[in-house]
Amino acid sequence: MPESTNPSPLSDLDEWEDDLQRRYPESEKEPDAFRDYDAGTRPSVKEFYRLNHRYQTLKFSQEKRAEFLPLKKREMTIWEALEYLNTLVDDSDPDIELPQIEHLLQTAEAIRRDGHPRWFILTGLIHDLGKILCLYDEPQWAVVGDTFPLGCRFSEKIVFHKFFEDNPDSGVPGYATRNGIYTEGCGLDRVTMSWGHDEYLYHVVKDGLPDPALYIIRYHSFYAAHKEGEYAHLMNDHDRELFDWVRKFNLYDLYTKSSERVDVDALRPFYDELINDFLPGKLSW
Ligand SMILES: [Fe+2]
Numbered sequence: 001m002p003e004s005t006n007p008s009p010l011s012d013l014d015e016w017e018d019d020l021q022r023r024y025p026e027s028e029k030e031p032d033a034f035r036d037y038d039a040g041t042r043p044s045v046k047e048f049y050r051l052n053h054r055y056q057t058l059k060f061s062q063e064k065r066a067e068f069l070p071l072k073k074r075e076m077t078i079w080e081a082l083e084y085l086n087t088l089v090d091d092s093d094p095d096i097e098l099p100q101i102e103h104l105l106q107t108a109e110a111i112r113r114d115g116h117p118r119w120f121i122l123t124g125l126i127h128d129l130g131k132i133l134c135l136y137d138e139p140q141w142a143v144v145g146d147t148f149p150l151g152c153r154f155s156e157k158i159v160f161h162k163f164f165e166d167n168p169d170s171g172v173p174g175y176a177t178r179n180g181i182y183t184e185g186c187g188l189d190r191v192t193m194s195w196g197h198d199e200y201l202y203h204v205v206k207d208g209l210p211d212p213a214l215y216i217i218r219y220h221s222f223y224a225a226h227k228e229g230e231y232a233h234l235m236n237d238h239d240r241e242l243f244d245w246v247r248k249f250n251l252y253d254l255y256t257k258s259s260e261r262v263d264v265d266a267l268r269p270f271y272d273e274l275i276n277d278f279l280p281g282k283l284s285w
């Protein structure tokens with residue numbers, strides 16, 4: 001496998017999420033024969049997963065935690081973070097790609113329309129703010145992508161599992177078993193996940209939101225668990241209970257994207273009040 005010269009092969013971060021929609025179509029009507037995922041995957045997305053699976057090691061994730069989780073990069077309000085995330089420049093056609101803020105508002109508005117609790121609406125608004133990691137010049141494969149536990153066997157249900165052959169952790173005997181460095185049922189809080197926007201944002205907001213919101217934020221990219229049912233042996237009862245919320249949220253995350261523009265100014269007062277109720281003022285990022 002040749003080493004890539006481009007550390008960020010996606011034209012923008014949405015390309016990963018668009019591919020998730022293709023992998024998990026809303027209708028689920030397609031028979032399995034038509035779901036040859038690999039064959040239909042864009043080369044940029046495939047290359048993105050190759051890099052992600054090659055470089056997300058336990059050591060890498062621990063190093064990124066040590067680098068970012070002291071939260072000493074910036075002080076920003078939630079709304080400032082939304083505007084900061086919106087400065088992410090897309091390489092693709094600016095007319096068809098929605099700015100990040102619109103995906104977040106569309107997700108939140110869909111949750112609001114369905115009459116869900118206020119914390120759930122706020123979770124929709126903020127769940128991807130950890131993508132500001134890209135603005136710190138982190139490579140795409142360390143910001144987005146399906147997340148997975150490190151230090152134990154990589155589930156075969158993780159997309160492009162074959163690329164884990166090139167991950168140095170695959171050669172560590174202690175990591176090759178089902179439980180690896182963990183004990184059965186230890187709880188996900190003890191499990192080091194691959195590094196990305198989920199874990200980062202969780203630490204930024206963890207003192208302000210109820211548990212289900214924090215689970216959604218922390219595990220919304222853990223598709224092997226919430227879509228494929230893998231890694232149940234590392235979960236405890238609390239995890240299993242709260243993953244119902246992660247699954248519920250995923251429907252809004254994947255299937256509320258629309259090209260209808262969002263009137264940000266009109267929605268702002270509602271969201272300002274919501275933010276102020278849970279996560280007021282400047283937060284440490
Ligand atoms: Fe996300």
Ligand SMILES: [Fe+2]
Nearest residue numbers: 103127128253
């Ligand atoms: Fe999202």
